[in-house]
Amino acid sequence: MEHIIITQHLSFEYNTEEQTRQLVLKDINLRFEKGQFIGIIGHNGSGKSTLAKQFNALLLPTDGKVYVKGMDTKDTSHLWDIRQTAGLVFQNPDNQIVAAIVEEDVAFGPENLGIPPDEIRERVEYALKAVGMWEYKDYPPHMLSGGQKQRVAIAGIIAMKPECIILDEPTAMLDPIGRKEVISTIKKLNKEEGITVILITHFMEEVVEADRVIVMDDGKVVLDGTPKEVFKEVGLLKNIGLSVPQVTELAYQLKNEGFDIPSDILTVKEMVDFICR
Amino acid sequence: MFRNITIGQYVPGDSVVHKLDPRIKIIITFIFIIAIFFINKLSGYLFAVFYLWLIIAISKIPFSYILKGLRPVIVILLLTVSLNIFFTPGGTILYTVGPLRITTGGLRLALFMGLRLIFLIIGTSLLTLTTSPISLTDGIEHILKPFSSIGVPAHELAMMMTIALRFIPTLIEEAEKIMKAQMARGADFESGNIVKRAKGLVPLLVPLFISAFRRADELAIAMESRCYKGGQNRTRMKQLKTQPRDYAALAVTLIIVMLIVWNRSWTW
Numbered sequence: 001m002e003h004i005i006i007t008q009h010l011s012f013e014y015n016t017e018e019q020t021r022q023l024v025l026k027d028i029n030l031r032f033e034k035g036q037f038i039g040i041i042g043h044n045g046s047g048k049s050t051l052a053k054q055f056n057a058l059l060l061p062t063d064g065k066v067y068v069k070g071m072d073t074k075d076t077s078h079l080w081d082i083r084q085t086a087g088l089v090f091q092n093p094d095n096q097i098v099a100a101i102v103e104e105d106v107a108f109g110p111e112n113l114g115i116p117p118d119e120i121r122e123r124v125e126y127a128l129k130a131v132g133m134w135e136y137k138d139y140p141p142h143m144l145s146g147g148q149k150q151r152v153a154i155a156g157i158i159a160m161k162p163e164c165i166i167l168d169e170p171t172a173m174l175d176p177i178g179r180k181e182v183i184s185t186i187k188k189l190n191k192e193e194g195i196t197v198i199l200i201t202h203f204m205e206e207v208v209e210a211d212r213v214i215v216m217d218d219g220k221v222v223l224d225g226t227p228k229e230v231f232k233e234v235g236l237l238k239n240i241g242l243s244v245p246q247v248t249e250l251a252y253q254l255k256n257e258g259f260d261i262p263s264d265i266l267t268v269k270e271m272v273d274f275i276c277r
Numbered sequence: 278m279f280r281n282i283t284i285g286q287y288v289p290g291d292s293v294v295h296k297l298d299p300r301i302k303i304i305i306t307f308i309f310i311i312a313i314f315f316i317n318k319l320s321g322y323l324f325a326v327f328y329l330w331l332i333i334a335i336s337k338i339p340f341s342y343i344l345k346g347l348r349p350v351i352v353i354l355l356l357t358v359s360l361n362i363f364f365t366p367g368g369t370i371l372y373t374v375g376p377l378r379i380t381t382g383g384l385r386l387a388l389f390m391g392l393r394l395i396f397l398i399i400g401t402s403l404l405t406l407t408t409s410p411i412s413l414t415d416g417i418e419h420i421l422k423p424f425s426s427i428g429v430p431a432h433e434l435a436m437m438m439t440i441a442l443r444f445i446p447t448l449i450e451e452a453e454k455i456m457k458a459q460m461a462r463g464a465d466f467e468s469g470n471i472v473k474r475a476k477g478l479v480p481l482l483v484p485l486f487i488s489a490f491r492r493a494d495e496l497a498i499a500m501e502s503r504c505y506k507g508g509q510n511r512t513r514m515k516q517l518k519t520q521p522r523d524y525a526a527l528a529v530t531l532i533i534v535m536l537i538v539w540n541r542s543w544t545w
């Protein structure tokens with residue numbers, strides 16, 4: 001199995017003043033398989049954003065190594081290859097759109113890579129179509145909804161032809177409709193374009209269909225497995241301040257009340273299937 | 278309060294003037310402004326009037342928009358004209374008020390200075406009325422690019438303008454939101470004298486600045502993660518290509534300039 005990102009004993013601390021300095025990431029060992037949809041969850045301050053920035057060489061390990069497609073992030077000669085291979089989408093769509101016209105913003109990345117104009121045009125068209133925003137190519141970003149802006153931001157990354165997209169809470173600032181748009185776009189990119197997706201999120205429902213879910217707490221990986229394996233641990237998750245999908249919570253409560261019900265029910269459909277079996 | 282702020286004064290349209298290459302439009306505007314200062318008799322302004330009329334007619338910009346462009350400079354215009362009327366020696370004295378004399382020379386110079394200012398403003402307004410700020414930015418970047426080897430920050434300037442254009446609407450939106458929030462808590466932005474109003478703006482400006490700095494921080498990180506490394510080795514998707522119409526516009530402008538220069542040797 002090919003790995004797109006590998007971390008080995010990754011530890012990290014921010015360069016703040018001596019007395020407040022503490023490890024934000026602690027001995028993280030992860031291997032991300034190509035083409036997978038991976039969810040990362042964890043409460044505020046658990047180090048998710050810091051980890052995401054490691055994958056893109058925006059931050060470098062204090063200890064240990066991060067390899068993106070075999071390239072060491074500390075090796076500055078690969079910096080731009082790494083950033084092109086692993087694209088990062090941030091929480092606030094407003095603060096990552098650079099240009100005053102949608103298509104020009106999507107062109108920003110490829111322009112930085114020095115790609116010839118004709119090919120940039122092709123890539124912009126492909127990327128905007130992939131996120132369903134082609135009709136809006138001539139719009140100024142401030143005329144778009146939050147979900148649309150976030151899809152434009154995703155297109156801006158797609159246009160660089162990355163093999164992996166890391167999304168750091170891309171739906172946190174969106175309304176439910178925008179959230180749905182963005183999540184279905186990400187899922188489509190993963191299924192149809194084969195792009196590896198690492199989705200950092202607060203919303204458990206967004207990762208129940210993932211291939212793998214990683215739970216972080218206090219800079220460490222505390223759970224790592226399929227959604228069923230992870231969400232089974234309702235007690236542990238609650239202990240570290242996380243909720244589980246509502247249906248799973250219901251199954252958990254029912255089980256506590258003495259009902260004979262499996263604790264790995266993740267979706268309404270599974271619940272309905274179980275009850276009506 | 279902010280509703281009536283638009284970026285620039287661009288009036289969208291699809292006339293030939295609108296479609297001209299922004300580089301050509303900027304260059305033509307410069308040529309025209311220089312030509313205005315060559316006019317040395319009233320008859321010369323006929324050519325300038327004809328030229329501006331031609332552009333206005335083709336671009337279908339309503340005349341009221343052009344007058345609107347003159348409004349902010351009316352004070353400067355009046356000041357220039359009156360200074361020239363009262364303080365230019367020469368010519369025959371027409372009228373004396375105390376130490377001030379109105380002379381024919383003064384009137385003549387005042388008239389010319391006034392006309393020059395008016396034509397200069399109309400000429401540049403026509404540029405910004407018919408060119409979107411974005412293509413104006415493109416044009417400026419392309420015109421300055423050859424000079425970047427001697428230290429003109431062409432790419433940086435264009436990037437700054439682009440980011441400003443991108444964020445002005447966002448910041449206006451945010452200012453409105455903060456204002457509403459402060460008004461809901463009893464802040465008063467509308468009454469009192471100037472000092473009081475200026476003080477009232479503090480609770481608006483402080484959060485706005487804090488947020489702007491946070492945005493700038495996040496934007497810088499996002500740009501870096503999208504492989505931005507300044508202007509070197511950077512390509513552009515949008516390439517400017519000159520069309521026959523651009524050369525036609527340049528030719529018309531040069532003909533007008535030649536007529537203006539020829540006019541200098543007329544006797545009236």
Ligand SMILES: Nc1ncnc2c1ncn2[C@@H]1O[C@H](COP(=O)(O)OP(=O)(O)O)[C@@H](O)[C@H]1O
Pocket residue numbers: 014015016024042043044045046047048049050051
């Ligand atoms: N730029 C920074 N400088 C110093 N400390 C930081 C910085 N960014 C984040 N931290 C700290 O690192 C920890 C993890 O933060 P972060 O990675 O943002 O967590 P998450 O994204 O999971 O909410 C927090 O304790 C936070 O205070």
Ligand SMILES: [Mg+2]
Pocket residue numbers: 048049050168169
């Ligand atoms: Mg975060």
